[in-house]
Amino acid sequence: MDEMIRDVTPRDVTPAELCDAVATDLLDAMGWPENRNPTRRTLDAEPVTDQSPLAAVAGIPDANLDAEFVGQVVAVAIAVVARTANPSAAREWLVLVDDLVGAVARNRSDTDGAIRYRGSVFGTAMAAVASEQPTADEWVEALAVRALTLTNETATPHGRESVGGDVEPIVTAFTTALATLTQSGDGTDPNHGALATVDQFLHEIVDQGAIDHEPGLYPLCRIYGQTVAGLVETADDPASAEDVLAPVMRLVEQTATRYEDSPAAVLFGNVFGSMFGAVAGAASTADAMATWVEEIDASAREAATSLQHDEERTEQLHVAIVSAVGWAFDHGCPDDRFGPWLEGVGERLCQSATQAAFVDEHGADAWRRRLDSELRSFAMGCYVDDPAAFLKGVYADIVVAGTVKGHPVPEIDACVAAVYESIEGASEDGHLRTDEPVVGTFSLAVDRLPTGNPRATADHSYLLGQAFRAVGGEDLETAVFDGGCPPDEAQE
Structure with missing residues (x-):
């Protein structure tokens, strides 16, 4: 030497x-x-x-x-x-x-x-x-x-x-x-x-x-994801995440302009999935990781607004959700970080699934006003002691009527999700019995909703299950999805 x-x-x-x-x-x-x-x-x-x-x-x-x-x-x-x-x-x-x-x-x-x-x-x-x-x-x-x-x-x-x-x-x-x-x-x-x-x-x-x-999509998404990981590890302050990520997000948006809506949704979904996964493997504190996840989620929702059709917006979100876990392992997420990362990503994506990623702002505001009226009726009117009748009314007014009138399925799903989330907090003392007709009615609704998309049907089923658990407990949820209600009775 x-x-x-x-x-x-x-x-x-x-x-x-x-x-x-x-x-x-x-x-x-x-x-x-x-x-x-x-x-x-x-x-x-x-x-x-x-x-x-x-x-x-x-x-x-x-x-x-x-x-x-x-x-x-x-x-x-x-x-x-x-x-x-x-x-x-x-x-x-x-x-x-x-x-x-x-x-x-x-x-x-x-x-x-x-x-x-x-x-x-x-x-x-x-x-x-x-x-x-x-x-x-x-x-x-x-x-x-x-x-x-x-x-x-x-x-x-x-x-x-x-x-x-x-x-x-x-x-x-x-x-x-x-x-x-x-x-x-x-x-x-x-x-x-x-x-x-x-x-x-x-x-x-x-x-x-x-x-x-x-294939071209893999290296492209991996590079954008690892670029974000490098930024996470070298950024002085996670609070500046929006400014730090902005140049990369601009490149992604420019890339998407070369595609039609459907391919762009797949590109966006995989790129944001890769970014979510890259954050999992980046060297940062748990609090910093949560901040970066939140900012990537906000960018994903913003990107969704550039897509013209609700179906593509939904597709983007689902691709991001499904691919994020795979990308986390691809980017080398340590075992001890996977749990906290999954919890943070899951929470953010679930919020997006019931908010801006599914419904444009104008439509969302209209649905919120309508739901507020329904919920006030539940809290103060004839439904206060009858959650079964309330759920039946919600189904008839929103799911059936919305489908007949041609409302986009994602819009209906978002509306139903918001209703059930509100019911969970408003009906602590209400209980439905497994032998009531409304239970079977909602059970059949899962199959009748004309989504043409098995994944969307599964999502809708999950939301129904959450609602039934909130107002009737696990026994009621089991009765709905295990066929515990005779179809004839359900149609009464």
């Missing part, structure tokens, strides 16, 4: 100056620009025991060459090379840079960690090049393509599990670039032009199906 002569943190040199110095030494060792096709054999650097060639050139041990620093060095070197060569002319130079970075990675970590290290280096370089050289899109693309090439070359061999499956280091590269560009660091707005450049190349790679064996 005596050969490591450069102090990693010299007091009279700033980090930027150190990057410039190492980049200059690297280019000199490569013989650039005289040698346009450098290789390891032509690299002018004295070997150092147990250290990589880049460590020898830099005079810094591999253990101290973190990915952010090396990425900045690569970006500085690219700025010099770009003055006299385009990426195609400097292809061999970039291949050697990748080779040198790989040697550092192997000295720092195991196989999976080394692959991710290389992704972090490329991502940092992509962000720096996109920010400092707005016209250097071709170099951002060259770095992305190099990360993609490495991804396909290091795809997981058969029978071996690898971090990130067959999508590393391309996922880490884009995640690092997007997260870096989203955080300005000095309190100013993010560089939206640089963000758009990186995001454009992400979509080009995904749309081309260039990542081996992976």
